[in-house]
Amino acid sequence: MAYTFKQIFLPASKYSIKAPYIMVPQYITVHNTANDANAAKEIEYMINNNNQVSYHVAIDDKEVIQAIPFTRNAWHCGDGGGSTDPNALKKGNRLSIGIEICFSKSGGVRYGVAEENAIQYIAKLLKQFGWGIERVKKHQDWNGKYCPHRILAEERWNSFLKRIEEAMNDKNDLIEKDDDIMKFTNETTKAAVRDYLKQAVDKKLIDRSHLDKFDAGKLTSGDYEGLKIIIKQRM
Numbered sequence: 001m002a003y004t005f006k007q008i009f010l011p012a013s014k015y016s017i018k019a020p021y022i023m024v025p026q027y028i029t030v031h032n033t034a035n036d037a038n039a040a041k042e043i044e045y046m047i048n049n050n051n052q053v054s055y056h057v058a059i060d061d062k063e064v065i066q067a068i069p070f071t072r073n074a075w076h077c078g079d080g081g082g083s084t085d086p087n088a089l090k091k092g093n094r095l096s097i098g099i100e101i102c103f104s105k106s107g108g109v110r111y112g113v114a115e116e117n118a119i120q121y122i123a124k125l126l127k128q129f130g131w132g133i134e135r136v137k138k139h140q141d142w143n144g145k146y147c148p149h150r151i152l153a154e155e156r157w158n159s160f161l162k163r164i165e166e167a168m169n170d171k172n173d174l175i176e177k178d179d180d181i182m183k184f185t186n187e188t189t190k191a192a193v194r195d196y197l198k199q200a201v202d203k204k205l206i207d208r209s210h211l212d213k214f215d216a217g218k219l220t221s222g223d224y225e226g227l228k229i230i231i232k233q234r235m
């Protein structure tokens with residue numbers, strides 16, 4: 001992972017304002033904050049005010065921070081008290097996990113990285129829930145609000161979804177880090193990662209020494225995440 005995952009939970013004393021209903025999530029709703037604060041600041045603000053405005057996760061260029069359990073609803077879709085009826089149109093507030101992508105007001109590199117982190121995180125959630133890409137909604141789908149504003153303004157919603165699908169199909173899955181050296185769940189995965197690095201070396205996108213390091217069992221997951229970014233940028 002290129003990001004650190006953290007949980008800074010909304011106190012239960014505020015559930016009545018910000019997360020009153022038990023939820024069995026069915027969707028993921030994507031937002032842009034339309035602000036330039038980082039994830040920690042967004043979450044702090046959300047937790048500390050008493051407005052009926054809330055969401056589950058904020059993502060910036062370094063962190064993914066969860067503030068509300070996915071088993072409770074949050075108020076982020078502007079579709080009112082909504083419904084849990086699968087056939088209802090207004091169910092965003094009652095059935096979806098709200099994800100805010102930070103830094104969207106001014107954009108730039110840190111927004112780009114935040115968006116990439118969101119893609120990786122959403123792909124991971126979809127896999128965890130056993131869901132397909134059709135579960136990913138934009139705020140606009142629920143109540144017409146122009147959100148996620150930057151993705152919409154840049155006409156990238158379809159490519160955003162495509163990037164999530166690619167991330168889901170990424171065979172370069174690692175098991176959890178252990179002393180930071182890359183370890184693999186199985187030989188197929190290991191071979192796929194080697195093949196990916198080998199191709200990058202053959203295309204002269206990265207130096208051969210990285211592949212040697214991999215073969216020597218010394219490549220760290222941090223090295224690998226960095227290489228993936230470099231390879232993407234140079235392709």
Ligand SMILES: [Zn+2]
Nearest residue numbers: 031032139147
């Ligand atoms: Zn929104």
